[in-house]
Amino acid sequence: MRALIERELSDCSKPVRDLAGHIGAGRGKMIRPGLLLLSGLACGGITGKHIHTAAIIEMIHSATLLHDDVVDEGDIRRGVATLNKLRGNESAVLLGDFLLSRVFRLCTGLEPPAARTIASAAVQTCEGELRQIAQRSNWRLSESQYLEIIAEKTAALFSGACSLGAMLAGGNGRQVKMLADYGCKTGIAFQITDDLLDLTGEQARTGKPIGNDLVCGKLTLPLIHFFSSAGKKEKADVIRLIDHPRSSSKRVFSLSKILREHGSIDYAQRRAAGFVKQAIRSLAGLKDSDGKDALVETARIVARRTV
Amino acid sequence: MRALIERELSDCSKPVRDLAGHIGAGRGKMIRPGLLLLSGLACGGITGKHIHTAAIIEMIHSATLLHDDVVDEGDIRRGVATLNKLRGNESAVLLGDFLLSRVFRLCTGLEPPAARTIASAAVQTCEGELRQIAQRSNWRLSESQYLEIIAEKTAALFSGACSLGAMLAGGNGRQVKMLADYGCKTGIAFQITDDLLDLTGEQARTGKPIGNDLVCGKLTLPLIHFFSSAGKKEKADVIRLIDHPRSSSKRVFSLSKILREHGSIDYAQRRAAGFVKQAIRSLAGLKDSDGKDALVETARIVARRTV
Secondary structure, three states: OHHHHHHHHHOOOHHHHHHHOOOOOOOOOOHHHHHHHHHHHHOOOOOHHHHHHHHHHHHHHHHHHHHHHHHOOOOEEOOEEOHHHHHOHHHHHHHHHHHHHHHHHHHOOOOHHHHHHHHHHHHHHHHHHHHHHHOOOOOOOOHHHHHHHHHHHHHHHHHHHHHHHHHHOOOOHHHHHHHHHHHHHHHHHHHHHHHHHHHHOOHHHHOOOOOHHHHOOOOOHHHHHHHHHOOHHHHHHHHHHHOOOOOOHHHHHHHHHHHHHHOHHHHHHHHHHHHHHHHHHHOOOOOOOHHHHHHHHHHHHHHHOOO | OHHHHHHHHHOOOHHHHHHHOOOOOOOOOOHHHHHHHHHHHHOOOOOHHHHHHHHHHHHHHHHHHHHHHHHOOOOEEOOEEOHHHHHOHHHHHHHHHHHHHHHHHHHOOOOHHHHHHHHHHHHHHHHHHHHHHHOOOOOOOOHHHHHHHHHHHHHHHHHHHHHHHHHHOOOOHHHHHHHHHHHHHHHHHHHHHHHHHHHHOOHHHHOOOOOHHHHOOOOOHHHHHHHHHOOHHHHHHHHHHHOOOOOOHHHHHHHHHHHHHHOHHHHHHHHHHHHHHHHHHHOOOOOOOHHHHHHHHHHHHHHHOOO
16 A cells, blocks of 8 residues: 555656655554555455555545644654645645645546545545634634534544445445444544643654644643633633643643643543444444454554554 | 535535635636636537536636645735635635535546546646746746646646536547647646736736746746846846845836846747647637637637736
8 A cells, every 4th residue: 555655656747756755655653544444354355446545545644634734834743844844835735735636536546436435535624624723712612513623624534434445345334334433433532532642642752742732722622621610710820821822841741730630631531432432332233353353453542542 | 607616615614614705716717617618619519517517627726726825925816815815824725625625526426537637637737836836946947847837737727628628518539639739728828928917917907916926936938038048147137136035016017127128028928829829720620610719719818818
């Protein structure tokens, strides 16, 4: 699959190839393509189409990362300087567009249901991102609004990947639905955990700076829980900490200490674990197999990860 | 077609609708969808599919404008403030992505050859844009490199639109090829003229600031001609004028005066007219019809326009 992505990115003019070398497509955790393949395994087996489609899903993810880094003014990703930092926003915007247009062209060779699933996941991802920036610095964001946003901006691609895996393995409608549910719940747990790592992680492990969500005015689950349950004075202290144009690791550390003492970190972890349980439960009707076992294990790892 | 675009953009969540109201899709010259419809007329007649596909082409164009304005830091477009100016780069990047993903989803409902034509045009547009930024501030760009860039970044979508028009009207392979050639040459003439207007136009008429290409380090045909034919002293004078972090209308005026006196403006106009002639010649084998007449007239207007 890495070879497929590399081939797709090398089949272009030199300036594009030079830029494409920076994006690190195929160097991440590859969780979305991994889920697609495991879903295939759990529903009858993997074909060449699975590999091809998994590469497409990872390319979409790479494109969203490129644009996310422009949107969030991210400097570091996967432990290295981002393309927008190295070569300017324009390169990151245009290379993301290039990736998306290549995806779009690759999809014209797929069966219509598979192409539709991918396109719908891409639309939902964009809608979620737009919803999120519309809620920037809204310190009153509710938990349900937050969950709606991450279901679109993150879980839609997880869900699409899993349902494609089932679909391409010849899974029936029920199986496709089970895998779509599993992907959605796993994606939500993944994003809650990702947001937690922004508060409690270590840059050396996560490969990206800590506290960036706060700088971008993104409210995540621990803070939503805190604001909905803390007293006036505690809230004022936290607002002072987060209402600062730039976060420092010291400030993020103080904040995560307050959130931990208040039980908000725990709360978010429990919510992530709850979605993992729901994800696993979605697979209940699926025949036992190595693929199913691996999916169960993957969902568990998603909420326990530290990178 | 405007109604189709509006419907596609209104079928989404409120924050997205709010943003979509800014982009002015359907408020431009609509030249690409216009060419698609005329190409259909010239090859047998227009169907509902033509209207649908023309809307898709205009949505792609709107998305590229949104991202171009981020890349070029454009403040004004079509006489109004750009979305990146009003709502920040992030909104412009994400709304462009949203438009592209909607296009992608709409294309999954088209016949594969039509979807492939659109996807290939999108890929080429992106490749051209990336090639262009790789050549930023390269004052030695050759005319052939310039033509290669604009053939991809602009003419590919023109060519795609025209060949789609022919294809959807049931045109044969020869007709589709003729229309693709016509679109390519018309697109090149359009872009040469667009670049000329950046030097010689009036903001009140073009709806965008003059001299922006220079600020962005984009070398266009009059300057390429000048650098390839002027003496050392003249070149040094021009480099002084353009090597300035911001252009002023006074500086652009001085520059366009030098270029005019040197014959470089004339040269670019003659080149554009030459491509118009080639575009018209591409249609020679096409049966006479109102559609063909309108295509001929459109190509002529493209190189004569002042807006």
